[in-house]
Each structure stands twice: as structure tokens, then as C-alpha cells.
Amino acid sequence: MTPAIRVEHLTRRFGAFTAVRDVSFHVEKGEIFGYLGANGAGKSTTIRMLCGLLAPSEGDAVVAGHRVSREPEAIKWRIGYMSQKFSLYRDLGARENLEFYGGAYGLGGRRLRRRIAEVVELTDLAEVRDVPTGELPGGIRQRVALANAILHEPEIVFLDEPTAGVDPVSRRAFWRLIRHMAEAGTTVFVTTHYMDEAEYCARIGLMVAGRLAALDTPAALKRRHAPGTTWHVEAPAILRHLAALRRLPGVVEATAFGRGAHVRVAEGAPTGEAELRAALAAAGVPPTLVEPVAPTLEDVFLAVASADEQAAGTAAAWEDPA
Amino acid sequence: MNAPAAIEVRGLARAFGEVRAVDGVDFAIREGELYGLVGADGAGKTTTVRLLAGLLDPDGGEARVLGLDPRDPRVREQVGLMPQQYSLYGDLSVGENLHFFGRLFCIPRAEYRRRVDRLLAITRLGPFLDRRASALSGGMYKKLALAAALLHEPRVLLLDEPTNGVDPVSRRELWELLYEFVGEGMAVLVCTPYMDEAERCHRVGMMNAGRILDEGAPAELVARFPHETFTVEGGAGELDAAARARLHPVLEAAPEVVAASPAGPTLRVVVRRGAAGALAGRLAPLGARLAPTRPEFEDLYLARMAAGGAA
Ligand SMILES: Nc1ncnc2c1ncn2[C@@H]1O[C@H](COP(=O)(O)OP(=O)(O)OP(=O)(O)O)[C@@H](O)[C@H]1O
Ligand SMILES: [Mg+2]
Numbered sequence: 001m002t003p004a005i006r007v008e009h010l011t012r013r014f015g016a017f018t019a020v021r022d023v024s025f026h027v028e029k030g031e032i033f034g035y036l037g038a039n040g041a042g043k044s045t046t047i048r049m050l051c052g053l054l055a056p057s058e059g060d061a062v063v064a065g066h067r068v069s070r071e072p073e074a075i076k077w078r079i080g081y082m083s084q085k086f087s088l089y090r091d092l093g094a095r096e097n098l099e100f101y102g103g104a105y106g107l108g109g110r111r112l113r114r115r116i117a118e119v120v121e122l123t124d125l126a127e128v129r130d131v132p133t134g135e136l137p138g139g140i141r142q143r144v145a146l147a148n149a150i151l152h153e154p155e156i157v158f159l160d161e162p163t164a165g166v167d168p169v170s171r172r173a174f175w176r177l178i179r180h181m182a183e184a185g186t187t188v189f190v191t192t193h194y195m196d197e198a199e200y201c202a203r204i205g206l207m208v209a210g211r212l213a214a215l216d217t218p219a220a221l222k223r224r225h226a227p228g229t230t231w232h233v234e235a236p237a238i239l240r241h242l243a244a245l246r247r248l249p250g251v252v253e254a255t256a257f258g259r260g261a262h263v264r265v266a267e268g269a270p271t272g273e274a275e276l277r278a279a280l281a282a283a284g285v286p287p288t289l290v291e292p293v294a295p296t297l298e299d300v301f302l303a304v305a306s307a308d309e310q311a312a313g314t315a316a317a318w319e320d321p322a
Numbered sequence: 323m324n325a326p327a328a329i330e331v332r333g334l335a336r337a338f339g340e341v342r343a344v345d346g347v348d349f350a351i352r353e354g355e356l357y358g359l360v361g362a363d364g365a366g367k368t369t370t371v372r373l374l375a376g377l378l379d380p381d382g383g384e385a386r387v388l389g390l391d392p393r394d395p396r397v398r399e400q401v402g403l404m405p406q407q408y409s410l411y412g413d414l415s416v417g418e419n420l421h422f423f424g425r426l427f428c429i430p431r432a433e434y435r436r437r438v439d440r441l442l443a444i445t446r447l448g449p450f451l452d453r454r455a456s457a458l459s460g461g462m463y464k465k466l467a468l469a470a471a472l473l474h475e476p477r478v479l480l481l482d483e484p485t486n487g488v489d490p491v492s493r494r495e496l497w498e499l500l501y502e503f504v505g506e507g508m509a510v511l512v513c514t515p516y517m518d519e520a521e522r523c524h525r526v527g528m529m530n531a532g533r534i535l536d537e538g539a540p541a542e543l544v545a546r547f548p549h550e551t552f553t554v555e556g557g558a559g560e561l562d563a564a565a566r567a568r569l570h571p572v573l574e575a576a577p578e579v580v581a582a583s584p585a586g587p588t589l590r591v592v593v594r595r596g597a598a599g600a601l602a603g604r605l606a607p608l609g610a611r612l613a614p615t616r617p618e619f620e621d622l623y624l625a626r627m628a629a630g631g632a633a
Contacts, residue, residue: 038491166363193493195490200584239504301489
């Protein structure tokens with residue numbers, strides 16, 4: 001089966017700065033593909049190239065059968081794009097926004113009316129379809145933006161942080177929609193900073209400073225990038241005592257996690273429950289809980305992002321303008 | 323615990339036409355306290371922040387910041403504000419934006435350098451001093467806005483969803499930084515849709531439809547949680563994607579279930595206290611069982627909102 005998206009050595013420079021550097025991967029048809037990375041890692045820039053909105057400096061990609069370098073216009077008809085920035089007409093209602101976008105995509109008449117009815121139902125917007133989108137709560141507005149992106153029945157949708165700032169109830173509703181779309185055969189390319197959402201993706205690409213630093217299923221990423229033992233630790237004001245934990249032998253990572261902290265200890269290191277408890281007690285905050293837990297994608301993200309950064313140096317994205 | 327109240331709000335109300343955005347809210351925030359307001363969009367969090375920043379007049383009740391009316395000019399220079407929407411000059415570079423705020427608050431040069439260096443290190447914006455704010459990525463922009471709000475080290479800090487779009491690494495570092503400032507006596511009000519951040523606040527107010535439904539320390543609220551939380555397991559512990567897809571609707575339809583959601587390779591379910599046996603009986607023929615787990619703040623939020631947000 002030909003993949004929905006094939007990315008080949010894609011590169012984008014802005015002046016002397018390289019935002020995306022020699023990135024290659026592919027996305028299968030009907031897959032939910034997660035694209036993760038720190039702020040400025042190059043996620044949105046990649047998406048804009050794949051949508052035919054920004055020309056690559058080098059490399060190329062085939063999206064829905066068309067090359068982004070040669071036929072960016074043809075791609076527009078085959079994909080849906082929900083940008084990170086708010087892109088709706090705020091003083092128009094959902095239905096009017098859909099009519100407008102439908103027109104821009106060359107839909108009209110019966111077909112447009114049928115599609116509007118379908119996406120309004122799918123995204124559960126019937127009750128609010130005439131409220132100006134500027135007055136809608138963010139979670140609902142994101143569903144309007146999604147309705148717009150899928151109106152012309154694209155085979156691939158690119159969702160750039162569709163749930164940023166959305167509360168947990170609406171986030172769940174949104175992901176239910178994403179799963180339904182994928183089940184119906186649509187390929188979903190999505191970015192997020194919520195690592196619990198990333199768990200829903202079949203595969204994940206992790207960008208660090210413009211490069212693709214890791215790519216695999218969530219389970220494989222955890223096995224590979226968060227080895228050792230991960231401890232969940234709770235103690236009063238623990239965020240002020242992470243340094244005490246980081247000093248223990250074999251501690252690779254000690255960071256805030258929920259109301260406590262996650263501490264990852266390298267395989268075979270002499271730091272266990274007793275040592276963690278003792279270190280915090282010595283710091284004056286005896287822990288209320290110390291237990292081993294399964295690593296999460298957040299642990300993976302932290303491990304990959306910091307390892308790569310140390311190897312490359314933060315400023316390595318800069319090069320001579322030559 | 324007896325530090326004076328830096329922020330005090332009594333019966334605060336503000337309507338826009340028919341919509342009662344803030345509808346009789348009471349809370350107090352002490353110096354050295356980090357208070358979180360959580361709730362869906364439209365719950366009234368932003369309006370509360372704008373009332374406290376003196377950007378909006380209340381039409382009921384009152385707000386006091388450092389003992390004064392928020393609109394009093396003497397309050398302004400003691401308060402830092404990070405609004406949810408754009409707050410920087412897109413045409414100015416990262417460095418110029420910071421410099422502008424430094425001048426605005428008349429920060430002495432040596433002190434300015436010290437603070438800017440610290441903030442740039444934490445936000446990782448150091449290498450991008452010359453980039454125009456409009457060319458920053460979404461999350462980089464947010465971090466710059468937060469740095470600008472922290473630059474004059476205000477006594478009271480109002481943060482409206484400061485970490486939307488900020489990556490997990492920076493989010494952690496920003497919280498460690500907030501804790502440092504709070505340890506030095508800053509009072510912070512932070513609105514957030516992230517439940518893991520809510521759990522890091524000293525106290526949290528859960529807001530819905532203009533009112534605070536529940537308030538307390540996160541651990542207390544979780545301890546008072548009336549339901550039980552479980553993960554759903556299959557034969558081999560984890561569930562495969564097909565099993566998750568099959569079980570999820572069953573859980574959502576079960577009368578014992580308050581909220582069900584995917585959680586990594588399993589499903590997480592909040593069950594009415596005492597009803598776990600009945601639910602287990604429903605799941606057994608489907609090859610799944612319940613494993614107890616500690617409730618998280620997010621479970622509490624989901625349960626509260628599933629109950630229709632009623633007080
Ligand atoms: N027009 C431009 N001129 C200069 N630099 C740019 C331009 N557009 C993007 N960049 C830079 O490219 C880098 C990657 O930006 P991009 O928006 O792709 O990041 P991102 O991974 O989407 O980050 P975020 O998670 O914050 O959304 C950033 O350093 C950004 O400042
Ligand atoms: Mg982006």
C-alpha cells in the first residue's frame with residue numbers, strides 16, 4: 001500500500017536558521033500519527049510544507065499522491081488543515097463559516113448542504129451553529145475549526161495543536177472525533193503538547209531542534225527511551241527539593257509530575273525507595289508516597305529532548321549563512 | 323499560614339448582557355500562595371482575572387489587591403499580568419520586547435541583566451534574542467509573554483492560562499520558577515486547563531458558570547472524592563486497541579460509571595462508591611477486570627463536570 005504521506009529529506013531554512021533539517025518518514029493511510037517536540041522544534045513548519053503552504057528549502061514530500069514541490073495547489077484539495085492560530089471568522093456562526101469555506105473549496109448547492117449537515121452532526125454543533133464563533137468557548141470553537149477542515153472530505157487531515165488550552169472534558173470529546181475519523185479511513189497527522197493524548201497515536205515522531213530524533217509506537221518508545229526504574233514521589237513542596245533527588249547516584253531525571261515528581265533511576269544504580277525516602281527526609285520533607293510506576297510518554301519526551309539537546313548543544317541550530 | 327491576604331474577593335460579579343460571566347465569587351489568596359482557578363472555557367476565569375487587574379469594573383461585590391481597589395494606580399506597579407491573548411509587540415525582537423518592559427517598570431540596569439539572564443535560561447529563548455516576536459513559534463511566544471510579566475518581580479502575579487501550547491519540558495521549568503517566586507512571598511493566581519498544574523497549586527478553586535463549585539488543597543479535594551477510580555485490564559494486563567474500542571462504549575453506558583476515558587494502553591474509569599462489584603460483573607464476560615488505582619485530580623474534575631457542574 002502506498003503511504004498517505006512520504007517525507008524525503010525535508011529541510012526549511014529561514015535566513016541562516018534551519019527550522020526543519022533533513023527530515024524523512026512516512027505515514028500510513030488511516031493512521032493517527034503524532035508529531036511531538038519542544039516549542040520551536042519545527043512541527044508547524046513541517047506541517048505548513050506538507051500542506052503546500054510553504055516551499056521546502058531542500059528535500060520533498062509526497063502527500064496524497066502529489067509532490068509538495070511541484071503541485072502544492074493540487075494538495076490543497078486532498079487535505080484538511082487546522083492551524084495552530086485561530087482561523088475562523090469570529091463574527092460569523094459555524095454554519096456561515098462552513099458555507100464560506102465550502103465556497104472556497106468549490107463546493108456548492110446540494111453537495112455543500114449535505115456536507116454541512118454531516119459535519120455539523122459529526123462535530124456536534126447543531127445547537128450552536130448560528131452563534132458567532134468569537135463568542136463560543138474555546139473547546140467548541142476548535143470543533144468548528146475541525147468541521148471546516150474536513151468539510152471537503154479530505155483523505156488526510158493535519159491538526160496543529162487542536163486541543164491547546166481546551167479543558168479535559170472537551171479534549172476527550174475532540175479525541176473521540178479524531179478516532180472516529182481514523183476508523184472511517186482518514187489519515188490524521190496531529191501535534192500536541194499533551195502527552196496523555198499522544199498515547200492515542202499509532203506512531204509518534206519526536207522532533208528536537210529541527211531533526212526527527214525518534215519515531216516509533218508509544219510502547220516501543222517507552223521501552224527504548226525510558227529504561228531503568230521510574231519512581232513516583234510525593235512530598236510537601238517537592239518542586240523545591242528536586243535538586244536533592246538529582247544528586248543521588250544513578251538519577252537520570254527528576255521532574256514535576258502531577259502533585260508529585262517522577263524520578264528515573266538508571267538500571268543497576270544503588271538508588272531505591274529507601275534512598276529516595278532518606279534524601280527527602282534529610283531535606284526536611286519526608287515523602288508521603290514513593291512507588292515504582294510505568295514510564296509515560298512524558299518521561300520519554302523529557303529523556304529524548306534533553307539527551308539530544310546535550311549532544312547537539314542548544315545553539316547548534318545556528319549555522320553560518322554561507 | 324497567617325500571611326496577609328494579597329488578593330481578596332467578596333461576592334464579585336460581572337455580567338455581559340444576559341451572560342453572568344462571574345456570578346458571586348469569593349476567595350482570598352495569601353502572600354506566598356499559589357492559587358489555581360480551573361474550569362472549562364467560559365467558566366468565568368478570564369473575567370475574574372480582568373477584574374483583578376483593574377481592566378474591567380465589577381457590577382457586584384468587591385475585589386481588593388494588596389488592600390486597595392484594583393483600579394488604583396498604586397496597585398498597578400505591584401501587579402504582573404499575563405493575559406491569554408497576545409500581549410507583545412510582534413514587530414519588536416525578543417530582546418527589544420524585554421527591554422521595553424524593563425524600561426516601563428524602571429528596573430535598574432544591573433538588576434535587569436540579572437533577571438533577564440535567569441528568565442532567558444529558563445525559557446530557552448537565549449539563542450533567539452534577535453528574532454521578531456511574530457516569527458516565534460506558538461509556545462516560544464507564550465514563554466516570552468510570561469518572562470515579560472515576571473520581569474518586574476511583582477508582589478501579585480495574575481496568569482491567565484500561561485502554559486497553553488508550552489511544551490512539557492518548559493512547562494515543568496516554568497513551574498519550578500513560579501515556586502521560587504512564591505517561596506519569596508509572591509502571591510500567584512493562575513488559571514489553567516491542565517489538571518496536573520492544578521495539582522501543583524496550594525489551593526484550587528473549581529469554577530463553572532461563573533461560580534466556584536469547590537475549593538481546597540488538591541490533596542484534600544482528592545481525599546474527599548466520593549467515588550472510586552480503577553483501570554480496566556485484560557488478560558495480559560494491558561488492553562489492545564480493539565479491546566479498548568470495544569470496552570469504552572460499554573463503560574460509558576454502564577450506570578455505575580461516572581466517567582470513563584482512555585489512559586495510555588488501558589482505560590480509566592471513575593465508579594460510584596460501592597458499585598465496583600456490579601461493574602466488575604458486567605466486565606467479566608467481556609474478558610476484562612478492574613484494578614484499583616489512586617484517584618487523580620483529573621478524575622475529580624471529570625466527575626464534577628459529568629455531574630453537570632451542579633454545586
Ligand atoms: N517566518 C519565520 N522567520 C524566522 N523564523 C521562523 C519563521 N517561522 C518559523 N520560524 C522559526 O522556526 C522554528 C520552528 O518553528 P515552528 O513554528 O515550526 O515550531 P513548533 O515546533 O511548531 O513550535 P510550537 O510547539 O511552539 O508550536 C522556530 O524557531 C521559529 O521561530
Ligand atoms: Mg507549532
